[in-house]
Amino acid sequence: MTSHSAPKLAWTYENRLLLILFMTFGFVFFDRLALSFLFPLMSAELHLTNAQLGMVSSALSLTWALSGAATGAWSDARGTRKPLLIAAVLGFSICSALSGLVAGFVSLIAFRALMGIAEGPVLPLSQSLMVESSTPSRRGMNMGLLQGSAAGLLGAMIGPPVVIGMATAYGWREAFYVSCIPGLLIAFCIWRWVREVPPGGVRHAQAEGAATQAAGGTTVSRWALLKERNILLCVLISCCFLTWFVVIISFAPVFLVENRHLSPSGMGVVMTCLGAAWVLWGFAVPAISDRIGRKPTMIAFALIAAVCPIVLIHGDSVWALGTLVFVTYTGLGCFTLFMATIPAETVRPRAIAGALGLIMGAGELMGGFVAPTVAGFAADKYGLQFAMWMSAVGAILACVLSFALVETAPAVLRRRALACAAARLDTQNVGGR
Template sequence: MKSTSSSGRWWSYENKLLAILFLTFGFVFFDRLALSFLFPFMSAELHLTNAQLGMVSSALALTWALSGAATGAWSDARGTRKPLLIAAVLGFSVFSAVSGMVTGFAGLLAFRALMGIAEGPVLPLSQSLMAESSTPSRRGLNMGLLQGSAAGLLGAMIGPPVVIHIATTYGWREAFYVSCIPGFLIAWGIWRWVREKPPGGTQLAQASTLPATSRWALLKERNVLLCVLISCFFLTWFVVIISFAPTFLVSTRHFSPTDMGLVMSCLGAAWVVWGFVVPAISDRIGRKPTMILFALVAALCPISLLYVDSAYALGVLVFLTYTGLGCFTLFMATIPAETVLPHAMASALGLIMGAGELIGGFLAPTVAGLAADKYGLSVAMWMSSGGALLACLLSFGLVETAPAVLDRRALAGRAAASLGVRNAGGRS
């Protein structure tokens, strides 16, 4: 029976699911990054310091990591994803809105930590649903749009002007309050249209020999272990750039705030474009060479921030080299989804995401900040570049999983075997 997800209809289940999950994860990052843009409005009223902003961000990253890993394993053990995803969307929407009611640092810290608990499961649950319902030839593209492009478009491009406009016009508390509305609508859309299992059964190849869903069993899989390590280093690249680049450009490189905004806008545009282009390329040439190439390119992004003097030239270079968000989809979702059995998929994705958030999202910014205080902000850029370079080196050890590449290899192997048989027959 042919799955409707692979039909030619533009509104097939595959495309419908992609649209819903695109909005879902996009608004996760919309809410996660909102605090950064609203902090200047909040800090004076609540008497907050930059150190407290860092603590709030770290608390969210910590609970995000723990919740994502635990919920992914829990969902695999019970074979359920849709109800958990609906609960997660409703949860982060409520906690984001309640952030507008805080009266001090303690309340803000508590509600953002709770928001991290709700947001953590969204990615492993969403990518598991998407992987199972994707046509193999466009699995990387679908998962890249869901994770990379959605977060870039809604979180880094649309989010800032919308949030700042509401805060300027009505107040920062109102900006938090209205942030829950899209979440409630998305939760309804998931309840209405998303299915627990794809029509016609899963299309995901079940080539793995993994017998169990325990974390130790998952780490015995070479690709899963490598993706865990890559996640730690690549999250370091991402979080250090996103956290320190604006301050670095203004205070160290002496760019004007306007020029800094231009450069960061180019970063947001690159996030959207490379978020789906890199995974789409991997569908054609393979996951492993794509990871190696674009991780190496990503290592050049913080270096360009160190040495390029023209804001316009730097904007172009940032756009061309900020390729890591496309790689994120590969090591955090596509490669593990194509490596493990479907019943272990959410566990693997949660483990990889959780490890990356703990090291890259929770520890790396603190280490980078301490090093920057002692040696200057330039060291943070070198630390970011080193993270991407280490991710590139680890990618050489990955085992290829792209269906198109494996099919070509199998076809070439059969052709070589057939030629060998004919040659042997001719010699006899």
């Protein structure tokens, strides 16, 4: 193979990998969010309360967090990702279908907890594969498309009309059954076309692992990762921003139906606008950060995201709600930055999956496990508006923490280095006169 064809092959593989992982993580959220969209239809038959909805969301987040953190660290230590990713996709597809068999709260929470075990490893494994195959100039956009836009397009934009339409026509159980089919097809695509090592590349983790072993070192521990300022901040931001996300995505559908008195189809319109914003901001925010920097992007768009749950409380009509949600639902673009891009630019390659799993796991434990349960019990006592305000506070805290981040964007660091070099040259010229 010529030197010219090798970069071309790598570029082609980069796009193919992006497409497959885009579909993979998109359907993770299609399955994860299906419960929120179907809950207004399920609650009457199964006699479920808002507190129980929060507990089900919390159970999935707990197992997601533990599974993701453990699998990410294990993957870094063993240098294995592809087989684990295939197993995870098959697992969450089967568990999603099993959700259609539930007879009550206990079986529902059990099946969703199993689904969290399967879904947890998907993001750290996918982002680890993607960052290794991405060209530096496309890193932020690629990771934003994979994590932000994929979940928005398939989970929050296509998901509501498809899931609600199927449930209305055939029943909510049948909607769960059918949801497993795309996952089985995706697992085949990963097995057939995804490589453990990109074309023409050398596994960073293996190369560094060999160097570490020769030096008598060991795998990077979680405590060592937390000593990195950006990693610690990303862990804290994840706890706050996951509160914003999980609370709003869990309670917005039932809030719109019960408090804002929208029909299921009207609720579907608003949630589809939320999904459209997810798609747009999911790649636009990381792409903007490639140019202006990770830190200012996080500050600005986290603040805008805090407005979104407030919009749901005060918006007048379906279309006003949809428009304002589209403008303000910017947080999922930030997710790519603190959960993937900033950590990948902070730690050594052999620790990326472990760092991503740690950040995601901590966020899911606090924002995904604790927050929905608290919000659910509070919603039953004080009203569903409490959940919306709780979501807004989470985004505000994430904005405040972002002020302490250390910039990692390659383009910004390069401009700063050039500016410093120019300043030193000017000083030398002045001193030589």
